[in-house]
Amino acid sequence: MATAAVARVEMSEAEWEARQELAACYRVFAMLGWSEMIYNHITLKIPGEDGAFLINPFGLHFSEVTASSLVKIDIDGNKLDDSPYPVNRAGFVQHALFHRHLPDAHCIMHTHTTAGMAVSSLEGGLRATNFYACNFAGQIAYHDFEGVTVRDEEGVRLLEHLGSKRVMLLKNHGILVMGRTLPEAFLKHWSLQRACEIQVATMSMGTAIEVTPEVVAVHQRDLHMVQIPGGPGAADFAAMVRLVDKIDNGWRA
Structure with a gap:
């Protein structure tokens, strides 16, 4: 399907690089089965442009x-380019809130994956019953479902419930993660999605084995020892982009 495009005239190199990185991420999410029709959102700040960030064009599938x-918009939802596409208010309200108030929320991802929605709808949420879940023990915030996120006044409670954490399960709703970089946010989402998938599978078989807080603490302490240079998620995301390019590199345009 042909898509309308914004001209690169007078676009900074930083913006084009951000566009390429974010477009690649949407394609990776589609490849991994994390898309939801034309809904859900991944947003990315544009370096050097205060308050400006990129969001998916409402109406296009992630693929x-x-x-x-x-689409380039400001923190108040105004378009900053000549994109013919609208912006989904449900995406703008939530993401703009965090981009406005959290300087380290460079990239924000929100999805309705089956496993993510299932665990977010479970009393007690994510439990420390598998390797990936142990990554997040004590680090996940929860926010009660208040309906589709289109009302600005819900933002006060979202920020309050998030606190100093940067991973949230929106109860009865889905996954929300933030990162200082897009690859970091990607790795958080991938790991949380895996944790949820495994919890769903484990609970279908019977009573899960709970990992003790002492072992969780050791696990989280030692996780850095299995990271490679380049920053959190950099190598992981690069590998996924190479896989996407084997399928279709049209996202680069």
Whole structure:
């Protein structure tokens, strides 16, 4: 499907690089089965442009997003380019809130994956019953479901419930993660998605084995020992982009 594009005239190199990185991420999510029709959102701040960030064009599937079709908006939801696409208010309200108030929320990801929604709808949420879940023990915030996120006044409670954490399960709703970089946010989402998938599978078989707080503490302490240079998630995300390119590199345009 052909998609409308924003011209690169007078676009900074930083913006184009951000567009390419974010477009690649949408394609990776589509490849991994994390898309939800034309809904859900991944947003990315544009370096050097205070309050400006990129969001997916409302109406396109994740697999159709390209670097030039992404929509550039400001913190108040105003378009900053000549994109013909609208912006989903449910995405803007939530993401703009965090981009506005959290300087370290460079990239924000929100999805409705089956496993993520299932665990977010479970009393007690994510439990320390598998390797990936132990990564997040004590680090996940929870927010009660208040309906589709289109009302600005819900933002006060979202920020309050998030606190100093940067991973949240929106109860009865889905996954929300933030990162200082897009690859960091990607790795958080991938790990949380895996934790949820495994919890769903484990609970279908019977009573899960709970990992003790002492072992969780050792696990979290030692996780850095299995990271490679480049920053959190950098190598992981690069590997996924290479896989996407084997399928279709049209997202680069």
